[in-house]
Amino acid sequence: MFWGKKAPSVHDKTRAVGLDLTATRLRGVALSDWKTRALHLDPPAENLALSVALDRRTPEVGRAGTGICRKIPHAVCANFLPHLAQSREWRYGRCVATADAALEWTFSKARGPILAESEASVLALPTYLSPAQVGRVVAATAKVKLPLKGTTIGALAVVADRATAVLNGQPVAPELPFPDWIVPLHATATGPGAVVLVDADEYALSAAVLAVERTVVRLVAVANWPRLAVKMWKERLLDAVADRCVRLCRRDPRDSAEAEQGLYDQLDEALDRIRTGQRVGLVVRTDRWFQDVIHQPDEFEAYCSVLSRSAAEAVREFLAGVPLPQPPRGLWLTHEAGRLPGLARALHLHSSEGTSVEVLPPNAIAQAAAALVPRWLVGALPRVHLDSVLELPPVLQESAAEKARKGRG
DSSP states (O other): OOTTSOOOOSSOTBOEEEEEEOSSEEEEEEEOSSOEEEOOSBTTBSSEESEEEOSSSSOEESHHHHTTTTTSGGGEEESOGGGTTSOOEEEETTEEEEHHHHHHHHHHHHHHHHHTTBSOEEEEEOTTOOHHHHHHHHHHHHHTTOOEEEEEEHHHHHHHHTHHHHHTTOOOOOOSSOOTTOOOOOOOOOSSEEEEEEEEOSSOEEEEEEEEOSSEEEEEEEEEEGGGOHHHHHHHHHHHHHHHHHHHHSOOGGGOHHHHHHHHHTHHHHHHHHHTTOOEEEEEEOSSOEEEEEEOHHHHHHHTHHHHHHHHHHHHHHHHTSOOSSOOSEEEEOHHHHTSTTHHHHHHHHSOTTOEEEEOOTTHHHHHHHHTHHHHHTTOSOSSOBSSEEEOOHHHHHHHHHHHHHHHO
């Protein structure tokens, strides 16, 4: 061993890292001039689940928590992000967890993959966090020495990142493959307009209205519906699949903790397959019996029809109370919201004819956060949490102004 030589770094640290935090997971991307790459925050998985297993000597974040959440749910600390700066505790045996401690454990686990890529990162946060809770998030990153340069609301960052598409009347780059049952009616209007971003996590279904102007993006209004959180959709699917299993073989997987956990573990992959129009085969297994349960996409939509209709109606009523001069230019769903069965279709049916409905790629918010890193490094953005206004880069402002002059000419 040659102690005088430093081991070469696998990556140069010129990349900017964007982090996207929700009540469900932490996701990150490394961005450079030539490519974007998702980070593996819980190797080999990219997402780090905000779920902490308390049934071991040292609390463990990620798959350890989701892997027992149906088997021994009382030993899991989950959906803790909305409880930052509150007195709630999760207890199992001698282990006691608070939301602040759980978040610190989360960032501690993600620290290695992040530092391997960059010494500068930006964190995107949900709209429902209060200023005091945002302060607790920043404090948690400081405790584990994450190289955080700024924080922003994720909706604000992603709409600003795609402001050119809105100002020029162009479609955004949607998630691929695009499902054939959503027909985006791309608006031909150019210039300033409004965009609605719909997101979903373990805490709530959320919607944010943002105004895209020629120089800035402004957050106009937000709404959150905890009764329509992702966990409600998964509970509905678990019950529906279990009922199907009872009809097929007269056995209920909910009677076995192992079978219910195994069924739950398959739901994320099933939602991704349904999202692309593929049929899903779920395997229910115990030590005494097993059953294959096949589902088509329209069956998953039927199971969740009450939730999707309620969500579409909630968003419609929310938008009706927001004073906009014209209907939103676009209604964008995050990847997590877009894969909820029937949601995108229901929102499309309830949207204005001039509103395009599109599903963003999984890394959209994290990539938008990474794009803000250079601006914070040179002092072009204020050293505060961006929760209401985000100024567009000068190059975008000049492009918008030039297009406006050509339109008048």
